[in-house]
Amino acid sequence: MRTFGFLIHPLSYDDVLRYEPKAAGKGMPLIKKILEWMPAYKVSHVTGVRSLTGEEIEGYFIAVPLLPEQFLDLPRADVMGRIIRGANIAAELGCGIVGLGGFTAVVGDGGPTVAENCPIAVTTGNTxxxxxxxxxxxxxxxxxxxxxxxxxxxxxxxxxxxxxxxxxxxxxxxxxxxxxxxxxxxxxxxxxxxxxxxxxxxxxxxxxxxxxxxxxxxxxxxxxxxxxxxxxxxxxxxxxxxxxxxxxxxxxxxxxxxxxxxxxxxNIRVPGSVNFNFDFGLPPGTSLACMAETMILTLENRFVNYSLGRGVNLDKVLEIERLAAKHGFELAGxxxxxxxxxxxxxxxxxxxxxxxxxxxxxxxxxxx
Ligand SMILES: NC(=O)c1ccc[n+]([C@@H]2O[C@H](COP(=O)([O-])OP(=O)(O)OC[C@H]3O[C@@H](n4cnc5c(N)ncnc54)[C@H](OP(=O)(O)O)[C@@H]3O)[C@@H](O)[C@H]2O)c1
Incomplete structure (x- = not known):
């Protein structure tokens, strides 16, 4: 089965508890320190993404466990190294493409450096x-x-x-x-x-x-x-x-x-009966659009660097809208x-x- 990877990270203190319930009760300075020590890791296996065409794919969420301010404040080379490691975990898991979620797409040049240092296709999901x-x-x-x-x-x-x-x-x-x-x-x-x-x-x-x-x-x-x-x-x-x-x-x-x-x-409703095996705070069956782009490209067998860097091609916005409709992705409530x-x-x-x-x-x- 074709497979995608997607990099995620906690957005807030509450989010850290979703990733690691044992962090409850620890103060923010200690949590930040612990996150600084943690390398990228596989979080969950995503199953049940089924297109209207009948095709099914699977995927993996991979955490680059830093908070937004840490992505901006830690030394750039260190942060980029962690993101590249996350992308390479996706490659090792057999994924054909890896999506860069949240601040993994914001820091640095927004994807090209990750793509140069990873053997599989990369997309920010921004289109x-x-x-x-x-x-x-x-x-x-x-x-x-x-x-x-x-x-x-x-x-x-x-x-x-x-x-x-x-x-x-x-x-x-x-x-x-x-x-x-x-x-x-x-x-x-x-x-x-x-x-x-x-x-x-x-x-x-x-x-x-x-x-x-x-x-x-x-x-x-x-x-x-x-x-x-x-x-x-x-x-x-x-x-x-x-x-x-x-x-x-x-x-x-x-x-x-x-x-x-x-x-x-x-927020996008994913076709099929998707199980993310991880609660990232959206209702069941709902993903972020950047995740959905990674899934759509996987369904299309388009393992190419689709959205990379700061400039987005507006023709591609129309294209991905068409592909989303073809596979049954639509705006969530x-x-x-x-x-x-x-x-x-x-x-x-x-x-x-x-x-x-x-x-x-x-x-x-x-x-x-
Ligand atoms: N919901 C989703 O599915 C989804 C998908 C992808 C990305 N995102 C989110 O979308 C956001 C934008 O992503 P992007 O890739 O477009 O980022 P980007 O290319 O880095 O652009 C960020 C923009 O925000 C401005 N900015 C930064 N800090 C600001 C502040 N404190 N006050 C006002 N403006 C500020 C920047 O300009 P200045 O530096 O000049 O202020 C720039 O215009 C991020 O939060 C990202 O996590 C969401």
Missing amino acids: YTIAAAMQSLFRGATEMEIEVPQASAVVVGATGSIGSACAQILGNRAARVTLAARNATRLAKLAHAMQPHVSAKLEWTTDIGNALRHADLVLTATAATSSVVEPEDLKSGAVVCEVSLPHDVSRRVATERDDVLVTEGG MQAFDKEVTPQMIARARERARAARAASRAAGVASS
């Missing part, structure tokens, strides 16, 4: 993540009665691999798109290069809070290790599609803003803050946003 994120954002827009062609959008993490492709797609769907991140030089360069290829008016900013206050559509795809989207910054009625892992929408949004719709952008987003929650957000719009129109009439 299908972009497709899933856009589908998810537009599904949310429909639910919140947002007319995309008239809407203002913000992409937070716009200079990244996922963010820049999403910004370009949104640039031909929405009226205005603001590119947001921390580095002004990279933002200005991207806006200049992208503007001739999109119909929307493009702007850029490092003031993320201010950009969010005017946005109907928000897509977040940052490599931040703490919240960047705060409840006080969101426009009433906005849809926030969150791709980043760890999440960068503050958990306060869940309790303080019932007039906006937050949805995780990359909406989820945010580790919980299902129910139809009642969506209806409430829509009603609250309508009421806020009516109140602001009334205030406008009263003051004119």
Whole structure:
């Protein structure tokens, strides 16, 4: 049977306990130290991925057990060595391709160095993540009665691999798109290069809070290790599609803003009766889009370096969407803050946003 590998890592303290329940009660400094000593290892055998075509594949999850901030803070050569070791474990297990999950795709050059040092194909999974994120954002827009062609959008993490492709797609769907991140030089360069290829008016900013206050559509795809989207910054009625892992929408949004719709952008229902043999926090039968890309390529027998490095080919986004549909991969139900987003929650957000719009129109009439 054809086999894939996928590199995973804990995203938070709670996640470490999923990987190693015996860590409960140990403080963060000790846990970090222990993780620093731990090499990559096989976590689980994934079974039951069955395409609509009837074909079945299997896979392995391999942990590169570092927290996001450790991927960013430890010496680069050490971190890259651990990721390359993880990819080589996949090769030793007989996998034809290995997907780079979470920060294993963010650090360094986003894949090429791993591919050069591993005998099997490598993909970040970012191409299908972009497709899933856009589908998810537009599904949310429909639910919140947002007319995309008239809407203002913000992409937070716009200079990244996922963010820049999403910004370009949104640039031909929405009226205005603001590119947001921390580095002004990279933002200005991207806006200049992208503007001739999109119909929307493009702007850029490092003031993320201010950009969010005017946005109907928000897509977040940052490599931040703490919240960047705060409840006080969101426009009433906005849809926030969150791709980043760890999440960068503050958990306060869940309790303080019932007039906006937050949805995780990359959750995919896997065809067949998949058993991951590992709980990574999503409902049964649900994977991340980057994992799903690795599975789709395995079903297709496409053991090639598919998504690598920072630039993503938009033609491939259409291709992977087609292949996903062929094999029966589709967007999972909406989820945010580790919980299902129910139809009642969506209806409430829509009603609250309508009421806020009516109140602001009334205030406008009263003051004119
Ligand atoms: N859900 C899924 O299936 C899935 C799949 C793949 C990846 N992901 C996640 O998607 C995210 C983006 O991945 P990527 O490969 O596109 O990363 P990337 O290429 O490294 O881009 C990261 C972007 O975030 C910005 N950024 C970093 N820190 C920031 C901060 N503190 N505040 C604001 N912006 C910040 C960066 O620009 P500046 O440095 O200039 O700020 C850059 O624009 C990651 O969290 C990754 O784990 C999710």
